[in-house]
Amino acid sequence: MGGLTTPVLFDLSKQTLRELNKALHGPLVPGTVYRVENPDGAHSIAVGINAPVEVHIEGHAGYYAAGMNMLATVVIYGNAGPGVAENMMSGRVDVTGFASGGAGASAHGGLLVIGGDAGLRCGISLKGGDIVVGGSVGSFSAFMAQAGNLVVCGDAGEGLGDSLYEAVVYVRGTIQSLGADAQVEPMAESDLATVSSLLGAAGISHPASDFKRVASARNLYHWNADANQEY
């Protein structure tokens, strides 16, 4: 990438996580590729990057992989623990396997792609980021999600989209149950375009018309419609 053919190697069986993250926070040459070997489920791998570089994690990652990412592309060749790409601002994070709970929690931007299933609370508190899940998502996904899109190619668990704000969830399979104030709405042209473009970016092919749109009924936006009335 960027003319650099040899990736910079980090072997977490020999080097410390601190060394890796310190290097990733230093002045970086855009386009540099970092290859992280033997991640062995370590937590907080490649957190807080603020540069257009690539990080390839060759194995499973623990909690908070690529947390608060900005600009970078991080690929996890394996499964990711809780909070992968939490609070991402921009850039892209790919998980080829499964992701645990809170994937993409409170992400403000960027794209998170999970090849397999995601656990509980996927996209919780989402604030503008986009998430594409190749498989299914667990219960309480998109809880209080404020902005951004969650595209689920499989099924969704219980309480999907509870207390949603302006974020939108698209589900291809079945929805076990909707959370408070979430409702299924018809797919508009703009929804089809959003789903197609996110699937395209994720490299997953399904017809956008297979998906249902779940958004907020906006009944919880104001405290209590009766509150200003006196009986």
Next chain:
Amino acid sequence: MSTSSPNNNGRHEPNLQCEESAGLDRATLNYIERAAATGLYEIRGLGSKRRLPHFDDLLFLGASLSRYPLEGYREKCITKTVLGSRFASKPIELEIPITIAGMSFGSLSANVKEALGLAATSMGTSTTTGDGGMTQEERRSSKTLIYQCLPSRYGFNPDDLRRADAIEVVIGQGAKPGGGGMLLGQKVSPRVAKMRTLPEGIDQRSACRHPDWTGPDDLAIKIKELRELTDWEKPIYVKIGATRAFHDVKLAVHAGADVIVVDGMQGGTAATQLAFIEHVGIPTLAALRQAVDALEDMNKKDEVQLIVSGGIRTGADVAKALAMGADAVAIGQGILVALGCNAATYVRDGKHFSAVDDYTALRTAPGFCHHCHTGRCPTGVTTQDPELEQRLEPQVGANRVRNYLKTLNMELTMMARACGKQNVHHLEREDLVALTVEAAAMAKIPLAGTSWIPGEPGRM
């Protein structure tokens, strides 16, 4: 007054036909009437209004023959305070042990946030962001700014994290341990809405649990992530709303906190359900004692610093908190009052103007207001209204807060010198006695004139 009514002369005489009930007193009757009329619980600002065992129930034993005092005006008394030396490579160094508690932009105006920064900086102390992110105004004006990481994560981002001087992971607040933040629609202005990624004007109710971790084991991993994100430079505070303070402090220390902030039930809020404010949590006095017990039990008293908040108003309160084992205090409501909260007037271009009509419009009066949640603050402290906001000029606010902090610090050093201490951090429990049995039991300080601490065996 409880059994009286005006007689023909207008005098209040006992009258069994007008006996007030202790259980169904006028406040309770009003509460039930209001609930019946609206079908919604009461929401308000500020903190608990009921009488609670507090620092007022403790007294200092000034030095005399058995110990000698320091000269009040001549001998040095150190107030320097270092927070976060456990793991962080850049601990916070403050000139005074009195800090400004976390209050959000949203609950407060940008002017107020700027005023707090200016005042804190001139006194060599820190100020804190709140639920809603960091404003440019407060970052610019604050030399030392603590950045809160809250369950809502509104406006939380890595740039501000890197710009901060310390990070405070907020588990709860004293006004509502177990509850999430709240900002009613009147205060969700375009700028507030944008910073929080919310539609304008909605009644915002934030989450009460963090989105990406649950429980103390997760918290330990989250704290490590925050350290990795900031290259282990910045101190990490953990703020707890006081309930099971002994266990919660232990868990927070175990999770790797550098500094523990314990907020007692007198702690303020910009908007919370009344039932929460008055009926959940424990008094600051009890919480502080439990927190110190926990640190001593773990042998971490010198390693992990303790900040206490919740109803600290005076220099005497600060001195007593330090004597009981706090390293510093944080003040919220006292700061608001210094800015002009509950004052009858506001200042514009050097002149005082009456705000009484605006209190009346809120069906209250100067001295009794707790209407921060409405966004109609008569003195411009807790508002997003462009007109009301002008009632607090940043420089006026900054001067008042600086004077207030200065006064507290003078009182603190006066107390310390009177107890013979060259450093305010040398104040100790042995310098205190309790005025009431409740305070003696909660603070584990002997009742004045005795060596009796309720519940301590062998100390009668």
